[in-house]
Amino acid sequence: MSDMAGSRLDGMVALVTGAGRGLGAATALALAARGAHVVIASRDDAGLTATDDAIRAAGGEATLLPADLTRADVADQTGPSLYDRFGRLDILVHAAMHRAAPGAATGIDQGDWDRTWGLNVNATWRLIRSTEFLLRTAPYGRAVVLVDEGAVIPRAYAALGSASMAARRNLVLAWAEEHRRSRLRINLFDTGGVDACTDDKARLLTGLCLPSEMRHGALVG
Numbered sequence: 001m002s003d004m005a006g007s008r009l010d011g012m013v014a015l016v017t018g019a020g021r022g023l024g025a026a027t028a029l030a031l032a033a034r035g036a037h038v039v040i041a042s043r044d045d046a047g048l049t050a051t052d053d054a055i056r057a058a059g060g061e062a063t064l065l066p067a068d069l070t071r072a073d074v075a076d077q078t079g080p081s082l083y084d085r086f087g088r089l090d091i092l093v094h095a096a097m098h099r100a101a102p103g104a105a106t107g108i109d110q111g112d113w114d115r116t117w118g119l120n121v122n123a124t125w126r127l128i129r130s131t132e133f134l135l136r137t138a139p140y141g142r143a144v145v146l147v148d149e150g151a152v153i154p155r156a157y158a159a160l161g162s163a164s165m166a167a168r169r170n171l172v173l174a175w176a177e178e179h180r181r182s183r184l185r186i187n188l189f190d191t192g193g194v195d196a197c198t199d200d201k202a203r204l205l206t207g208l209c210l211p212s213e214m215r216h217g218a219l220v221g
Contacts, residue, residue, distance in 0.1 A: 007034060007210055007212065008034055008035050009031060009034040009035045009036035009090070009091070009209075009210070009211075010034075010035035010036075011035070012035070012036045012037070012088075012090035012091060012138075012140075013036065013037050013038075013039065013082065013086045013088050013089050013090055013091070014028075014031045014036040014037070014038045014039065014089075014090060014091035014092075014093065014209065015038075015039045015041065015065075015078070015082065015089060015091065015092050015093070015131070016028040016031065016038055016039070016040055016041065016093040016095060017041045017042070017067075017069060017093070017094050017095055017096040017123075017127070018041075018042060018094075018095035018096030018097065018146075019038075019040035019041055019042050019047075019048065019051050019095065020040075020042035020043070020044030020045075020046070020047020020048050020050070020051060021042075021044065021047045021051075021197075022095070022197045023095055023146065023191060023197045023201055023202060023205060024040075024042070024093070024095030024096065024146075025040075025047065025050075025051045025054075025197070026197045026199075026201075026202035027093050027095065027202055027205050027206055027209075028040050028051055028055065028062070028093075029051065029054055029055055029058065029060070030202055030203070030206040031091065031093075031206060031209060032055045032058065032060025032061060032062060033058055033059075033060060034206075034210075036090070036091065037061045037062070037063065037086070038055060038060065038061070038062045038063075039062070039063045039065050039082065040052060040055075040062050040063070040064060040065065041065040041066075041067045041069070041078075041096070042065075042066070042067070042096070043066070043067065043068050043069075045066055048064050048065075048066060049064070052064055063085070065078075069096060069119060069123035069126075069127070070114075070115065070118035070119050070122065070123055072122070072126060075122075075123050075126035075127055075130060076126055076129075076130055077130070078126075078127060078130045078131060079127075079129075079130035079131040079132075079133070079134055080130070082131070082134065083134060088134060088138060089131055089134035089135055089138065090135070090138040090139070090140060090141060090142065091141075091142045091143075091144075091209045092127065092131055092135060092142070092143040092144070093143075093144050093146075093205070093209060094123075094124060094127055094143075094144070094145045094146065095146045096119060096123065097119060097120055097146060097147075097148070097165075097168075097191075098115055098116045098118075098119040098120055098164075099148070099151075099161060100112060100116040100158075100160040100161035100164065102157045102158055102161075103157055103159075103160070104157055104159075105159035105160075108159065108160050112160060113160060116160050116161065116164050117160075117163075117164050117167075120164035120165060120167070120168045121164050121167045121168055121171065124145060124168050124171060124172070125171060128143075128171070128172075128175055131143075132184075135184050136179070136182055136183070136184050138183075138184075139183075139211075140183070140185075140211035141182075141183060141184040141185065142184075142185050142186075142208065142209045142210070142211075142213065143184065143185070143186045143187070144186075144187050144188070144189050144205060144208045144209060145168065145172045145186075145187075145188055145189070146188075146189050146190075146191050146205075147165055147168055147169045147172075147188050147189070147190055147191070147219075148161075148165055148190070148191050148192075148193050149165075149169070149190040149192075149219065149221075150190075150192070150193045151165040151193065152165050152166045152169060169188060169219075172186065172188055173188070173217055176216055176217035177217060179216070180216070180217075185213060185214065185215065185216045186216060186217065187208050187213075187215055187216065187217065187218045187219075187220055188218065188219045188220065188221075189204070189205050189208060189219075189220050189221045190219055190220065190221035191221065192221060201221065204220060204221060205220075205221070208220060
């Protein structure tokens with residue numbers, strides 16, 4: 001495969017969660033610029049509309065998916081819905097995450113626990129389960145899950161963020177090990193603990209989604 005062929009995504013379908021802002025939005029725009037039809041998912045309706053407008057203004061194609069992935073029924077139906085609509089899924093970029101507020105382990109609010117664990121861990125597991133068949137059967141299946149590697153390190157007053165991010169990381173790495181002999185390439189991308197997007201981060205993240213990317217089970221960023 002030539003470098004040019006390996007950089008194009010014409011005819012492919014990509015799902016990007018957390019696409020209402022930051023790295024999720026920038027990655028969705030970059031994937032669309034390479035020819036993918038991008039399904040952009042977020043709870044932020046205004047952010048989704050802004051991302052969609054940017055993609056279309058640049059000549060790309062997108063489908064909006066307003067979705068609260070902390071709801072089990074929504075996450076579980078993501079893969080089947082994509083199959084019904086497109087018959088395929090080539091790329092998954094799970095950029096949606098919740099950064100837990102600092103606090104003592106004994107003082108974690110139940111609502112904060114549910115929100116953080118629900119998006120960082122439960123939604124990740126459900127998306128994996130919901131989309132794996134489509135990704136595994138794609139000619140060049142690619143999955144990238146964003147993590148905050150710095151948050152994995154246990155620190156005082158950061159128990160919730162550390163526990164949820166470590167679980168997310170290890171879940172994805174275990175999934176990658178299960179696919180060592182398949183065509184599906186699964187990697188992690190470290191956001192560096194910053195919500196704001198940088199061009200370099202967006203380019204690096206987009207590169208992990210390309211057919212030419214052969215890394216697997218890697219932590220990049």
